[in-house]
Every structure is written in structure tokens, then in C-alpha cells.
Amino acid sequence: xxxxxxxxxxxxxxxxxxxxxxxxxxxxxxxxxxxxxxxxxxxxxxxxxxxxxxxxxxxxxxxxxxxxxxxxxxxxxxxxxxxxxxxxxxxxxxxxxxxxxxxxxxxxxxxxxxxxxxxxxxxxxxxxxxxxxxxxxxxxxxxxxxxxxxxxxxxxxxxxxxxxxxxxxxxxxxxxxxxxxxxxxxxxxxxxxxxxxxxxxxxxxxxxxxxxxxxxxxxxxxxxxxxxxxxxxxxxxxxxxxxxxxxxxxxxxxxxxxxxxxxxxxxxxxxxxxxxxxxxxxxxxxxxxxxxxxxxxxxxxxxxxxxxxxxxxxxxxxxxxxxxxxxxxxxxxxxxxxxxxxxxxxxxx
Numbered sequence: 001x002x003x004x005x006x007x008x009x010x011x012x013x014x015x016x017x018x019x020x021x022x023x024x025x026x027x028x029x030x031x032x033x034x035x036x037x038x039x040x041x042x043x044x045x046x047x048x049x050x051x052x053x054x055x056x057x058x059x060x061x062x063x064x065x066x067x068x069x070x071x072x073x074x075x076x077x078x079x080x081x082x083x084x085x086x087x088x089x090x091x092x093x094x095x096x097x098x099x100x101x102x103x104x105x106x107x108x109x110x111x112x113x114x115x116x117x118x119x120x121x122x123x124x125x126x127x128x129x130x131x132x133x134x135x136x137x138x139x140x141x142x143x144x145x146x147x148x149x150x151x152x153x154x155x156x157x158x159x160x161x162x163x164x165x166x167x168x169x170x171x172x173x174x175x176x177x178x179x180x181x182x183x184x185x186x187x188x189x190x191x192x193x194x195x196x197x198x199x200x201x202x203x204x205x206x207x208x209x210x211x212x213x214x215x216x217x218x219x220x221x222x223x224x225x226x227x228x229x230x231x232x233x234x235x236x237x238x239x240x241x242x243x244x245x246x247x248x249x250x251x252x253x254x255x256x257x258x259x260x261x262x263x264x265x266x267x268x269x270x271x272x273x274x275x276x277x278x279x280x281x282x283x284x285x286x287x288x289x290x291x292x293x294x295x296x297x298x299x300x301x302x303x304x305x306x307x308x309x310x311x312x313x314x315x316x317x318x319x320x321x322x323x324x325x326x327x328x329x330x331x332x333x334x335x336x337x338x339x340x341x342x343x344x345x346x347x348x349x
Contacts, residue, residue, distance in 0.1 A: 032306065032308050032348065032349065033308060033332075033346050033347050033348040033349050034346070034347050034349075035308075035309050035344055035345070035346050035347075036083070036344060036345050036346075036347060037320070037337065037340070037342045037343075037344045038079060038083050038085060038342055038343050038344065038345075039340070039341055039342045040061065040077060040085060040087065040341045040342065040343070041085055041087060042087060043061040043063060043075050043077065043087050043341070044061070044063030044341040045061060045062040045063025045338050045341065046059045046060065046061050046062075046077065046323075046324075046336035046337065046338060046341065046342070046343055047059070047060045047061070047062050047096075047097065047098075047323050047324055047336055047338060048060045048097065048098040048099055048145075048277070048323070048324035048336065049099070049277070049324040049325060049326040049334055049335060049336050049343070050099045050100050050101060050107070050326050051326045051327060051328055051329060051334070052101045052107060052121050053101060053105065053121065054121040055080075055081060055329045056078050056079060056080050056081070056121070057078070057079045057326060057328055057334045057343070057345075058076055058077070058078050058079075058099055058101075058107055059076065059077055059079070059099065059324065059336050059343055060075075060076055060096035060097060060098065060099050060109060060324075061075040061076060061077055061087065061096065062095050062096060062097075062338075063338075063341070073089040073090075073091065073092055073093070074089065074090050074091040074092075074093070074094035074095055074096040074109075074111055074117065075087055075088060075089050075090065075096060076088050076090055076096060076099060076107070076109060076119060077343070078121075078123065079334075079343055081328070081329070081330065083345075085343070086123065088119060088123050088125065089125075090109060090117040090118075090119055090125050090128075091111065091113075091115075091117055091128065093113070094111040094112055094113045094115065094117065095111060095112040096109050096110075096111050096117065097109070097110040097111060097112065097142070097143060097144060097145075098110045098143075098144065098145045098146045098155075098186075098324075099146070100146050100147055100148045100153070101121075101148065102148050102152075102153050102168050103148060103149070103150050103151055103152070103168060103169075104168045104169070105120070105121065106118050106119070106120055106126060106168070107119050107120070107121065108129075108146060108148070108153045109146075110143035110144060110145070110146045110155055110156075111142075111143060112142040112143075113139070113140060113142075114130065114131045114133060114139060114140015114141050114142065114143060114157075115128045115129060115130050115131060115140060115143075116128060116129040116130075116131065116143070116146075116153060116155070116166060129166060129171075131143065131155075131157065131164060131166075131173070132173055134160045134162075141157060141158065141159040141160050142158050142159060143155050143156065143157060143158065143164075144156035144157075144158040144184065144185045144186060144187075145185060145186030145187050145188075145197075145232070145233070146187065147187045147188050147189045147195075148189065149189045149193065151167055151168065151169060152165050152166055152167045152168060153165070153166045153168060154166075154187050154189060154195055155187065156183075156184040156185055156186055156187050156197060156199075157175070157184070158183045158184055158185060159183055161177065161178045161179075161180055161181070161183060161184060161199075162175045162176060162177050162178055162184070163175070163176045163178060163184060163187055163195065163197050163212075163214060164176075165216070174216075176214050176219050176220060177219075177220075178197070178199055178212060178220060179220070179223070180199040180200060180201045180210065180212075181201055181202055182199065182200040182201055182202045182207060183199060183200065184197050184198065184199035184212075185197075185198050185199060185200075185230070185231070186198050186230070186231070186232050186233045187233065188233045188234050188235045188241070189235070190235045190239055190241070190256075191235070191237075191239065192239070193216060194213060194214070194215065194256070195213070195214040195216060196211060196212065196213055196214070196233055196235060196241050196254075197211070197212045197214065197233065198210070198211055198212070198230035198231075198232070198233045198243055199212060199230075200229050200230070207229055208225055208226070208229075209225070209226035209227075209228055209229040209230045209243075209245060210223050210224060210225050210226055210230075211223070211224045211226060211230065211233065211241060211243055211252065211254055211262075211264075212224075213256075213262075222261075222262065224254060224261070224262050224264055226243065226245055226248075226250075226252055226264075226266070227245060227248050227250060227266055228245035228246065228247050228248025228249075228250055229245065229246055229247060229248075230243040230244060230245055230246070230252070231243075231244045231245070231246040231275070231276045231277075232244045232275075232276060232277045232278040232288070232324075233278065234278045234279055234280045234286065235280060236280040236284060236286055236301070237280060237282060237284060238284060238301070239255075239256060240253055240254065240255050240256075240301065241253070241254040241255075241256065241262075242254075242278055242280065242286045242288075242299075243278065244275035244276055244277070244278050244288050245266065245275070246274055246275060246276060247274070248266075249268060249269045249270065249271055249272065249273050249274065249275065250266040250267065250268055250269065250275075251266070251267045251269060251275060251278075251286075251288060251299055251303075251305070252264060252265070252266045252267075253265050253266075253267065253301075253303065265303065267299065267303040267305065269290065269297065269305060270290070270293060270307070270311075272292050272293070272314075273290040273291075273292060273293050273297075274290065274291040274292045274293075275288045275289065275290055275291075275297075276288070276289045276290075276291050276322070276323055276324075277289045277322070277323055277324040277325040277335065277336075278325065279325045279326050279327050279333065280327070281298075281327045281331065281333075282327070282331065283331070284300075284301055285298050285299065285300055285301075286298070286299050287299075287308075287325055287327065287333045288325065289322030289323060289324070289325050289335055290307070290322065291321050291322060291323065292314050292321070293307070293311045293312065294309075294310075294311065294312030294314075294319045294320045294321065294322065295307055295308060295309035295310065295311060295312065295320075295322065296308050296309060296322055296325060296333055296335055296346060308333070308346050309346065317339075318339075318340060319339065319340075320337040320339065320340050320342065320344065321337060321338050321339045321340075322335045322336070322337055322344070323335070323336045323337070323338050324336045328345065331348065332345050332346060332347050332348050333345065333346045333348075334346075
């Protein structure tokens with residue numbers, strides 16, 4: 001039975017966290033905002049989050065296992081700005097991973113069975129789109145992060161070391177091989193059409209993370225090594241590329257250069273923070289989740305980090321564990337909390 005790509009990587013975080021040393025850092029800035037937690041009505045284990053054109057926030061739910069039927073109906077949920085949550089099953093057996101709204105207005109969901117699941121913003125489940133497998137396999141492999149541009153859905157075909165593109169208007173797939181032996185995990189699209197992704201390479205002594213760049217017309221054009229393995233990637237409005245480095249407790253900022261190697265700067269988070277999801281805000285700041293600290297944080301373009309909530313003891317079994325994050329229509333961050341089966345919003349002041 002296939003397992004979720006993102007759960008696979010992030011599950012390691014929780015195990016590692018049992019041994020993590022939580023070094024003290026400055027408290028969150030007073031008056032920055034307040035957190036509101038909204039519990040799922042029936043499902044459990046929310047993961048990735050996106051904001052749709054209807055003004056609502058949508059997130060994937062990985063814990064919809066039915067102990068009676070032994071089915072794992074892949075689900076998503078919609079939360080309104082007022083906090084009303086509605087859940088939708090998009091398949092009978094799959095596990096949903098990431099979610100994004102496509103240029104056709106439909107929400108696309110990557111799953112662990114190599115398919116792009118689809119649902120309208122009104123909650124109507126559409127036919128799924130199977131991703132062509134790599135021969136000689138007859139079935140697709142788990143899909144990781146996804147993103148959208150003006151014509152297509154981009155996705156990380158995680159175990160096949162390729163980035164895929166699905167044109168929603170022509171239904172044509174295009175694939176871009178990636179020279180990494182440990183897979184690709186997440187993808188983001190810049191305003192100029194450049195596609196950015198993260199992946200990793202296993203060497204004899206280490207696992208090395210990297211940010212990759214794709215020109216859709218020619219394929220992969222650059223690879224920039226990181227100090228640690230990346231978990232999420234995003235592109236800010238000014239074109240800078242940001243990535244969370246999960247075990248190294250770093251936030252990477254890549255400034256694209258058309259004439260040479262890209263400039264990369266890595267900013268340290270709190271020790272043991274394990275940054276995961278990441279999302280750019282319209283004001284130029286970037287928000288990210290800190291899984292083992294139970295909160296989220298904001299980083300400026302200059303690298304100044306402010307925690308937006310109190311630090312929660314990892315030993316607390318009821319602590320929130322922020323995972324995926326998005327910026328809502330009103331500019332407030334929304335994020336998923338897997339352990340407490342909730343989605344949260346940080347209401348900025």
C-alpha cells in the first residue's frame with residue numbers, strides 16, 4: 001500500500017523531535033496577532049493548505065481511514081473566513097497530499113496513487129486525471145507538492161525524480177527529468193514562468209538538499225545546493241525563492257540571477273524548530289510553520305524572523321504541530337495542525 005510522500009518525510013520529523021533539544025529564543029512580538037483553532041468535524045490529520053478564488057481556504061486531510069470498511073477515503077476540507085468547515089471525500093482509497101487551484105478554476109489535489117484529484121470550489125468532485133507512469137511500471141507513484149500557472153498544473157513526481165506539467169486546457173502532460181537520486185518533493189511557479197523545485201541527493205556520507213530551476217522551454221537549467229534537506233518552497237512577489245530546511249533549522253532565500261550562479265542566503269530559525277510549510281504574503285514577507293515549536297513565524301526579505309505565537313512543549317501530546325500554510329484572502333496566515341486535527345488562522349493586528 002502506498003504511503004503519502006509528505007507524510008513520509010514529515011513523519012520523520014516527529015520521530016526526530018523526540019530527541020531534539022529545544023533551545024530558548026525570544027518570545028513572539030507582543031501584539032502581532034492571535035491564533036484561532038478550528039477542529040475538523042469528523043476527519044483527522046490535515047496537511048496542506050491553499051487559498052481559492054472563492055475566498056475560502058482548502059486543505060487536504062490524510063486521516064480519513066474507516067476502521068469498519070478499511071477504506072481510506074481521500075478527503076479535502078473547505079473552511080470559510082468565518083470558520084465554517086465542510087469536508088469532501090474525493091476518492092475511495094487514496095491519501096491526499098497537496099492542493100492548489102488551477103487556471104480553469106478547479107482545485108487539483110496530488111495523491112499517493114499517482115493521480116490528480118479534482119473538485120470544484122462548490123464541492124462537486126470531478127473526474128481524476130491519472131499521471132502516466134514511468135515504464136515498465138503500470139501504476140503511478142506518489143505525487144508531492146503542486147503549483148499552478150496560467151495554463152497548467154505543475155507537480156513533483158516524487159519517486160520518479162521528475163517534475164510534471166499538466167496543461168488543463170489541452171490535457172497534455174510534459175515531464176522534466178531531475179538529476180537527483182532521492183526524489184523531488186515540492187514545486188513553485190514564479191511570476192515570470194520559471195518553475196522552482198526542491199529535492200535531495202544521497203551521497204556516501206550525507207543527504208544533500210537542493211533548489212532546482214526549470215525553464216519550461218528547455219528543462220532544468222540550474223541546481224543550487226543547500227546546507228540541509230528542504231521541505232517546502234515558495235516564490236515571493238519580488239521573485240525571490242524561499243525554502244524551509246527541515247533538519248538544519250534554516251530558511252533559505254535564493255535571489256535569481258540571469259548571468260551567473262544564484263545568490264543563496266540561509267537564515268537560522270530557533271534550534272529544533274523544524275520549519276516545514278512556507279507561503280509568501282503580498283506585503284513581501286514570508287510565513288512558515290515551525291513543527292516542533294507548535295507555532296508559525298514570519299521572515300522579512302532581510303531575514304528577520306518573528307515568531308507569531310507562543311512556543312509549545314513538544315512533550316505535550318495535545319500540542320499543535322503546524323504543517324502546511326497559506327495566506328488567506330484577507331492577508332492572514334492559515335495553517336494545518338495534524339496532531340490536534342485542526343486548521344488554524346493567525347489573525348494579524
